[in-house]
Amino acid sequence: MKGIIFPLEGKNSSNSGTKNQNGSKMTKSSNPFDIIVVGAGPGGAxxxxxxxxxxxxxxxxxxxxMxxxxxxxxxxxxxxxxMVEVLSYPEEKIERVINTLELHHFDGESYSKKGTGAxxxxxVFDKYLTEKAVERGAKCKENEPLLTIKKQDHLYEISTTKGRYQAKYVLxxxxxxxxxxRKLKWPRFVKEDLIMTxxxxxRLNKQKIEHDLGKNSLHLFFSIKGLSHLGYGWLFPKNQHLTVGWGNQLIRVKNATKEFNALLNLxxxxxxxxxxxxxxxxxxxxxxxxxPQIWNENxxxxxxxxxxxDPISGKGIPYAIQSGQIAINTIKQCENKDLLDNQGQYYEETLDKTFLQILRKKKNARDRIYQNDQTLKQFLALWEKYRSSEIVRRGLI
Ligand SMILES: Cc1cc2nc3c(=O)[nH]c(=O)nc-3n(C[C@H](O)[C@H](O)[C@H](O)COP(=O)(O)OP(=O)(O)OC[C@H]3O[C@@H](n4cnc5c(N)ncnc54)[C@H](O)[C@@H]3O)c2cc1C
Incomplete structure (x- = not known):
């Protein structure tokens, strides 16, 4: 997995000394943090x-x-x-080990893609990462939604329901x-780029899951009769649970309940x-x-x-983690070289080299894939054998 670089064995070794300390009860930080991260999902943690x-x-x-x-x-x-390996993610926290992705087309054809995952x-996953951050000296303010953010001189001040915090950089x-x-009034996503899910x-008996779906398989359902034009439905088995999902381009959704029910009725x-x-x-x-904008003023x-x-699969966890790391590397590089005005360019260029270029290509490819049933089946047959990034990079679709 290109770009994920922190090994999570043991505690922080490079520099465990916190530069500035904030007590959990204070309402205004007297010593600003270097960085405030808003959101403890995989990207933030x-x-x-x-x-x-x-x-x-x-x-x-x-x-x-949390x-x-x-x-x-x-x-x-x-x-x-x-990712399980790089993050040293404990096996007992895994709900199910997966080795097959079953790709079902509505008209009955199916394709079987091999590969190990979890x-x-x-x-559980986000809590694990957050605990690792705290072990390494991050202050975690949970149950504290951000309410306001403003810039004063060279510092950002963020207020939450419980306190106020300052930092030079905000992620x-x-x-x-x-x-x-939203509060900083950055431009929003274009509507066409939003998938409604x-x-x-x-809750389901484990034996029934394994009987009906196989022990180690995820199932994706394409071309559900006119209802998932740019998306698909899925069954992701956990241990004693099944996650059932459906997604489609927001601007095409007329009645989400009805469209989701079309999946349930397969x-x-x-x-x-x-x-x-x-x-x-x-x-x-x-x-x-x-x-439209991914960096501005720190x-x-x-x-x-x-x-x-990923516009084809909807995969976002690895890109969230990688972009967080690239942001920190950008800050470090630009501080070291005294090139703080170049942060935006450095961030975008590094993201581009790591994964943005391929995500952009995948977006164009997605439109070709979903043109009609024939192009979709052609893609599913290729996906059975190759990674989707390889299909796109080699121009196979
Ligand atoms: C239905 C569905 C299925 C998906 N399946 C997969 C999958 O199987 N594999 C995969 O790789 N990706 C999947 N994705 C994509 C993946 O979930 C996201 O790309 C990923 O969660 C992005 O991580 P993030 O850290 O950027 O944001 P998030 O995970 O969304 O985390 C944002 C965090 O910010 C917090 N927050 C929000 N507002 C505030 C506030 N005001 N103050 C403080 N904190 C705030 C939230 O509580 C949350 O903890 C799926 C997405 C959906 C919707």
Whole structure:
């Protein structure tokens, strides 16, 4: 996995001394932090770890409580096995090990893609990363939504429901609707780049999951009769749960419930969901195009806030982590070379080289793939054999 660079064995070794300390009860920070990260998803928590590994003082502000019942993120939770290894993600926190991606076309054809991965609960995964950041000296302010952000002289001041914090740099890692960037009046995503999703978390007997879906398989459903023009439906089995999801381009969605029900009514899905219990249902947006602005005056857009998501698969966790790390590296490089005015250019160029270029190409490829059933099936047959980035890079579609 190109770009993920922190090994998570042991504690921080490069510089564990916090430059500035903030007490948890103070309402105004007397000593500003170097960096405030807003949002403790994979982008924010990963950035906080990397910032500490590079000796920066960090305040990680999260609106939700980070306990397992408090914070829910609608997500399939599928990650590559390489990520499990690089993050030293404990196997006991994995819900299911995966080795096959079953790609079903509505008219009955299916394709089987091999590759090892894991399915995790995001509450568990994000908490793990946040704890690693705290172990390395980041201050975590959970259950404290950002309310305001303003710049005074050379510092940003952020107020939350509980306090006020200052820092020279701000990383907006607060998701697709980023309150930080909204308050700073940054340009929004273009509507065509937003995918509307619906997720249901279903409690289901483990044996039934394995009987109906196989022990180690994820299932994707394409071309659900006229209803998922630029997207697909999915069944992601966890241990005793099944995550059922559907996504389509927001501007095309007429009736999300009806369209989601079309997925639930597919024979395979209906059989699998028999006698199950719905525990949660949630809508969420996925940004599949880059925000028109991703840096300005020491503020960085990270992960979903920047629109760093694979437009074909909807995969965003690795890009969130990588963009957080690239932002920290940018700060460090530009400080070392006394080139702070070049941060925006450096950030964008490094993102470009690491993954943005290929994500942009994938967006064009996606439109070709979803032209009609024939092009879609052609892609599914190729995807069975190659990584989607390889298909796009080699111009196979
Ligand atoms: C239905 C669905 C399924 C998906 N499945 C997969 C998958 O299987 N694999 C994959 O790789 N990607 C998947 N993705 C994409 C992935 O979830 C995102 O790309 C990823 O979560 C982005 O991480 P992030 O850290 O940028 O943002 P987020 O994970 O959205 O984290 C943002 C954080 O900011 C916090 N926050 C928001 N507002 C405030 C505020 N005012 N103050 C403080 N904190 C705030 C939130 O509580 C949250 O913790 C899926 C997305 C969806 C919607």
């Amino acid at each position: 990963g950035a906080a770890i990397h910032a500490r590994q590079n000796g920066y003082s960090v305040c990680l502000i999260e609106k939700e409580k 306990n397992l019942s408090g914070r829910y993120k609608a997500c399939g939770g599928a990650i590559d096995w390489k 399915v995790v609960w995001r509450s 907006a890692a607060d998701g697709v609707s980023s309150p930080t960037l 619906v997720t249901e978390e279903i 024979p395979m899905v209906r059989t699998c969901l028999k006698n199950s219990t719905i525990e949660r249902i949630k809508g969420h947006l996925i940004p599949v195009g880059i925000r 503020v960085y857009a990270i992960g979903d806030a920047g629109g760093f998501v």
